Amino acid sequence: MIFTIFCVRHYEYDVGIDIFLSTYRFLYDSAMDYQIISINQKGENFMLLPKFEFYEPTSIQQAIELKKKYQGKAKLLAGGTDLLVHLKKKLITTDHIISLSKIKDLSQIKEERDFIEIGACVTMSQLSKSKVIQEKFSALKEGGDNLGNHLIRNRATIGGNVCGASPAADTLPALLVYQTQVLLQGPDGRRKVAIESFFKGPGKTIIKDDEILTGFELPIPQKNCGAHYIQLGKRKSSEINVVNVASFIEINPGNKTIKNCRIALGAVAATPIRSFFAEDALKNKTADETAFYEAGEVARRKDCKPIDDFRGTAEYRRAMIGVLTKRTLETAYKQAMAQ
Numbered sequence: 235m236i237f238t239i240f241c242v243r244h245y246e247y248d249v250g251i252d253i254f255l256s257t258y259r260f261l262y263d264s265a266m267d268y269q270i271i272s273i274n275q276k277g278e279n280f281m282l283l284p285k286f287e288f289y290e291p292t293s294i295q296q297a298i299e300l301k302k303k304y305q306g307k308a309k310l311l312a313g314g315t316d317l318l319v320h321l322k323k324k325l326i327t328t329d330h331i332i333s334l335s336k337i338k339d340l341s342q343i344k345e346e347r348d349f350i351e352i353g354a355c356v357t358m359s360q361l362s363k364s365k366v367i368q369e370k371f372s373a374l375k376e377g378g379d380n381l382g383n384h385l386i387r388n389r390a391t392i393g394g395n396v397c398g399a400s401p402a403a404d405t406l407p408a409l410l411v412y413q414t415q416v417l418l419q420g421p422d423g424r425r426k427v428a429i430e431s432f433f434k435g436p437g438k439t440i441i442k443d444d445e446i447l448t449g450f451e452l453p454i455p456q457k458n459c460g461a462h463y464i465q466l467g468k469r470k471s472s473e474i475n476v477v478n479v480a481s482f483i484e485i486n487p488g489n490k491t492i493k494n495c496r497i498a499l500g501a502v503a504a505t506p507i508r509s510f511f512a513e514d515a516l517k518n519k520t521a522d523e524t525a526f527y528e529a530g531e532v533a534r535r536k537d538c539k540p541i542d543d544f545r546g547t548a549e550y551r552r553a554m555i556g557v558l559t560k561r562t563l564e565t566a567y568k569q570a571m572a573q
């Protein structure tokens with residue numbers, strides 16, 4: 235005889251977990267045959283992953299060949315923090331999963347003379363510990379440090395964050411202000427795309443079915459540059475951002491005017507966006523509180539197109555864009571002056 239325990243989940247919480255655990259313990263101790271079936275309120279089994287074939291290529295070329303072979307039917311697995319959740323929730327289905335974890339080239343940060351290359355499978359924890367990221371790309375480190383929690387950051391990759399294409403994702407505003415080039419590779423060779431052209435909408439990118447994102451190229455900022463990232467969520471961790479902003483600033487050290495400036499806004503449009511009107515408003519202005527406040531106002535009024543949802547109203551998002559744009563600019567400016 236086989237005992238079956240039905241574990242009913244209500245949203246994210248198990249109902250009657252104590253009853254479940256004591257029943258499980260009893261069956262375990264008594265060495266009876268048992269099975270556990272987790273079901274949601276509709277009676278669907280949701281805890282188990284569906285069946286799939288699993289591949290672990292050791293080179294980018296092998297991974298591309300597998301992608302080509304299964305023509306859009308195979309999914310790439312990096313850290314799995316998005317993909318596995320989507321598979322369990324049955325938001326996506328696939329018969330073939332290609333893991334990128336054995337391709338060593340994808341997990342490195344390489345420093346060249348004028349730029350760095352970050353492999354697609356570099357995790358948030360790796361970003362946080364990297365010296366060159368800490369010293370030259372602090373806004374990207376801040377983005378990675380804000381993502382999820384420790385466990386997630388040890389698995390979540392920068393490539394997965396970008397391919398997930400959430401308008402609220404934590405690394406995207408920083409990647410936008412650092413003028414990142416996305417590196418793609420497919421059967422026809424490699425191509426480089428400016429990150430602004432990479433996103434098509436929530437969850438949608440220009441990546442082709444047989445292509446892999448291999449990494450990112452970021453020019454190393456020169457002297458007198460600074461950058462900062464801030465996210466606003468409803469709580470402190472593991473929450474989708476209500477809005478997020480990154481700013482980058484280059485100062486003329488002599489007269490303290492703004493030589494160059496880039497601002498990126500998240501969760502206020504279908505993709506993360508550059509705040510071009512606010513950037514224009516700052517060019518050649520003296521870097522001071524008034525200029526930063528005005529840039530925030532321009533970003534709030536002209537650049538963002540937020541919507542109402544259960545995380546916040548469009549009006550609240552607009553107001554916060556004004557505040558966070560000013561704050562990120564102030565900190566970026568202090569960093570630029572400290573160099």
Ligand SMILES: Cc1cc2nc3c(=O)[nH]c(=O)nc-3n(C[C@H](O)[C@H](O)[C@H](O)COP(=O)(O)OP(=O)(O)OC[C@H]3O[C@@H](n4cnc5c(N)ncnc54)[C@H](O)[C@@H]3O)c2cc1C
Pocket residue numbers: 309310311312313314315316317318319334354355380381382383386389390391392393394395396397398402403404405441445446447448471472473474
């Ligand atoms: C509890 C929890 C908290 C989270 N909190 C945050 C948060 O605060 N901020 C945030 O931004 N995100 C958050 N996330 C989402 C997720 O962790 C991140 O987006 C993460 O960076 C995804 O990376 P991954 O390596 O796990 O991607 P995966 O899940 O492996 O992949 C994600 C998608 O990208 C594709 N993909 C991955 N790598 C490549 C590649 N090299 N080329 C082509 N396609 C590829 C996959 O096929 C898949 O479709 C959270 C997730 C969880 C479960």
